[in-house]
Amino acid sequence: MVNIRARSVGWLIGSLMVFVLSCPSLAFAAEQATVATAVKTWWFWPVILFVFCLVLGILAVMAGVGGGVLYVPLVSGFFPLHIDFVRGVGLMVALAGALAAGPGLLRRNLANLRLALPVALIASTCSIVGAMLGLYLSSLNPDIIQICLGVTIVGIAILLLVSKNTEKPVVNKQDAIGLALGLRGAYWDDGARESVEWKTHRTLLSLCMFILVGLLAGMFGLGAGWANVPVLNLLMGVPLKVSVATSKFLLSITDTSAAWIYMNRGCVIPLIGVPSIVGLMLGSLIGVKILAVAKPKMIRYMVIAVLFFAGLKAMDKGLGLGILE
Amino acid sequence: MKAKKINILLVDDNEKFLKSVAERTRLKGFNVFTATNGQQALEIAQKQHIHVAVVDQRMPDMEGLVVITKLKELIPDVKTILLTGHGDEKLKEASEALNSTYFDKQDMGRFWAFLSNLPLGNINILLVDDNPKFLNTLAERIRLKGYEPFTALNGHEAIEITKTTKIHLAVVDQRMPDMDGLVVITKLKEIDADIKTLLLTGHGDEKLKEATEALSSSYFEKEDMGKFWRFVRKVLQSLETSMAAAGMATGGDLEDAVDIESHHVKKK
Secondary structure, rough: HHHHHHHHHHHHHHHHHHHHHHHHHHHHHHHHHHHHOOOOOOHHHHHHHHHHHHHHHHHHHHHOOOOOHHHHHHHHHOOOOOOOHHHHHHHHHHHHHHHHHHHHHHHHHOOHHHOOOOEEEEEEEHHHHHHHHHHHHHOOOOOHHHHHHHHHHHHHHHHHHHOOOOOOOOOOOOOOHHHHHHEEEEEEEOOOOEEEEEEEEOOHHHHHHHHHHHHHHHHOOOOHHHHHHHHHHHHHHOHHHHHHHHHHHHHHHHHHHHHHHHHHOOOOOOOHHHHHHHHHHHHHEEEEEEHHHHHOOOHHHHHHHHHHHHHEEEEEEEEOOOOOO | OOOOOOEEEOOOOOHHHHHHHHHHHHOOEEEEEEEEOOHHHHHHHHOOOOOOEEEEOOOOOHHHHHHHHHHHHHHHOOEEEEOOOOHHHHHHHHHHHHHOEEEHHHHHHHHHHHHHHOOOOOEEEEEEOOOOOHHHHHHHHHHHHHOOEEEEHHHHHHHHHHHOOOOOOEEEEEOOOOHHHHHHHHHHHHHHHOOEEEEEEOOOOOHHHHHHHOOOOEEEOOOOOOOHEEEEEEEEHHHHHHHHHHEEEEOOOHHHHHHHHEEEHHHH
């Protein structure tokens, strides 16, 4: 019974995905037609963007991939929008998701403030540098950003495919920096009916990794959950539950810093931002409801494949090869 | 008010959990007895007069509901609470059918609030309002909380009752035909200085509030927006939970996302 339900949800999501990818191209075709007759309404692209983001929100939740990671490559690849605007709104999208999730995760004692704050200090500083660097490179030539984005997206797709997070990593001895910063905690595991205590190791190396994570998050407006979780979980040895929740909380600080730079340069356009954020938020709510009923695994693989394709398309666009046009 | 100590029996097979709950309950001023299984709990109940029993549902020797049934046979007036980490709607109904309170381990805040509100002995409450319908509703609600209130339809009746009976708390309406609520409160305090008073009004203003507070009495408006705000709070909580679940899902932790969301749906 569950299998049948999962399969039918799978088919539904498959169709949604086909719809997502065909949505902008259909719209583009419609736009060509409307341009020919010189009739074009201002709400045309916002409506298409809203529907696109609604479906994207559902897929993001079901695939376990951040909204920002999907938004930037797909919207910049399939919509006729400048990459700077997409990156600016991408940060806002990731920020909105993080801010909405933050209070619930803190209230459940899943997000850890002690762990988040030193990491946030490093990552948010670097995300400002990343945002400035990204806009500078884009002003030199937007193709440079397209190529770098393509390479990063392909990297993320591979990371999502191969990285296997550990629910409760074993940390035998906490290192000196982790001890000094008090990076330890406990949470109640309802499944095992026990209080799980955790501490960190390889703290210095992990903090250094967050320099890179912050730079990438700011540069491409991707959010950074895809990088935060593996560093916290696999490198520092923080349990998966705490890593994911803390990473979400972390994003609300990191992305805010970078978002200021984009806003200051006029890269956040409400006509793109509002339908995107509202669409993704509503999509996430619907996605969670579907997820509670069935969670077909193939969605994740399909989304990774789409991400891979979007990464290659961004590289193709940047290099001007025209293979995937 | 009599300071009578309440005996609480805590029953849970998880010793770590049991110890931490017991410590916190003791800090609240209760006498605490602990048992790690149903049999042990019943043995304690045979020897001690237990007022409140907090029982875990899943235990190796017998289920929490069975323990509650047996405890009620031994001590009919015992207040029982089923505490479970794996609750569902059916279990909740079954527990309520046994006239037992139900709490989820995920939501210990409600459990502690319940313990803090346990009556510590007999308290006499006097309700004064000229509107018989409102008076009856209020009395009914207070009866549901386990108290038997005295009622008076005017100030004179209230004063007569206070002269003959030791009243701990008086809830007084402001507008009454024979005398104002504030006058009633002043007279009641003259009879018994220890009496705690509370002014209820549908026509409140800042001055009235100040006057009430000057008499070291509490002040409440009848027409509060409780229902509306409860509804808003519920919608906001539901949204917050779903977004927290979405946050966990997009971070790659689908299992916990489903846990957070489905737990919330169950609670509703």
